[in-house]
Amino acid sequence: MNSSALIKKFRESRRAQAIFCVAGLAVSAVILLSTSGRSLGSFFPSRSKIEAAKKELDKAAAELAIQEARQHEVQALEKSYKEMLGSVWENERDGDPELELRKKIEEAAKKYDFKLNSIGALRRNRINNELSFYEVDVAATETIELISLFLKEVQEISPRMYWKRADLNPENLFNSDRVRLSGTIRLIGHEAAAGKTREVAGAKR
């Protein structure tokens, strides 16, 4: 019987079919294992493998804790930023700062009959595409009590205003109760990019 006939006879025999089925099962198992990304050893884990997995888990948990801490930091920063943005000058809401800012300072002074010697022109210093510092120089000579009231009133103005610098010197060191105030009021202004509007979280005037 020649070899091809032998092969054909073998192929048609029960043994060949059994061998084919077993081989097919084995190949399927190997393929399934490899595609599942697991090794045969993972089905029969030893104690040492479990201990190694525990160490891996500790490492992964530590790394996750680091990432989560970073995430919390970033979230806290973003929250602070949003809160800060709630207190910035918005042109759409607060008006043109060139006019309205000066108006607000003058109204604060007027309340206590505080005489301002001068209010400077608005200066803009860009922070980024959307944010700028708006600065206005003010000068006055009044009693320390009035100055305190004025400072308190400026603190109450919305949006929030800061003193970039403030110099307080007695008008006359020995026989005057008047103090010269010279300072720069600064605030943050937001100018939305062209075509964009921004919601200020929780902002209400």
Add this chain to the structure above:
Amino acid sequence: MQFLSANEYAVITLGSDGTLRGGRFKTGKKSLAATHLAELAPSEKELADRLKELIRELDLGSAPLLIASAIPDGSSFFNCRTADMPTRALASSLVFDAQQQILQLPADFRMQFSTRKTDVPGEIEANVMLFPSGGLAAFFAAFGKNRRRIDEFVYPLLALPELPAGEKVKLPEFSAEFYWQDGSFHPAPERPHDYNAKLLELIRKEVTLGEKFSAEAARTYNRYLTLCLLARFAASPDFRRHRAGLALLPDFLRPRRYRSQLRIGAALLIILIAMYAAIGFKSFHRNYQEYAGLDRAVKQARNTAKNIQTRLKTRDRETKEIARIMELKPGQYHLVSHIADISNTLPPEVLVSSMRWNENGVDMTMQTAMENPDLAPFVQKLPNYKIASLQHRQTGDTLVTITLKLETVPGAVR
């Protein structure tokens, strides 16, 4: 299993004429007692069916040790004297003797023998039975059909005790035409003869019949002589010694007690294996669950960390910009409360001549008439500032000018 520990025996014999005989014996303090005896004459029924009937009649439901006996087709029997040697060597030696004793040995034969010590030291007397291997096939097959296993097969003459010379032995299982005497078969004379005299005397002493047999004791003893002989042989203390030479049962008739013990042993082994397998599986399952849980947790932690990292990375530029903006110092918001704090902290003897606020802190110039003014303890109480520099300068006879530079501390309320 030790026959010595048994107290009940059953014996079934098949005579050369087809008669089935059976009996149950119980060991007593001094003798064996026959409790049941039965005989079935030959009939046209199958041997297996007749055997079934006999077994039922003897009530072999409980488990007495069962000895079977028959006259195999084509069997030969002889006795000889030979040297005392181990069983295997003795068997070979007896085969050699058989070739001299028997005219023509079957090509395929089975052999069974029993031995007895003689007066000569180192010498034994052997009773040997040979038969063609198929000679008991039908007999064993009948037991197989009835699912009845046998503890031992014993050729009747192997169970003979030592008898005086000249004793004529005629067992009912054998052909009536022959008797056994002094090591060979002899044709039986036509007229009645006194057979089994000493044998019966011995059997009567050692085997008692039940009450229902006592009426015809003589006849009963004669009729069931082979049964009594075999029961006595099996119950004897040194029967154990003979067993190696008697072994010829086919596998399917292996003694049921032995088979039961094997079954019990196998069952216990299976239970043990199953128990260890269960423990092993439990351990494997616990390990697998633990490992799978750990693996899952590791993957989850890594995935979550990776997702967070990816998210943070995509927003990294934006975050940096926000951080930069938040670090900007627009200035002092709570100016009036800070002024109040400083004012409340400084001693009243100090006059502030200049106060300059900026993004980083406050510079102050003060005058005082205090001698050796020490403002540090006062100023250190300020919550939002720390002393950057503190200098004193005598500017007059009584006037001291103090230059104080305060820095805003990180996290201060602005």
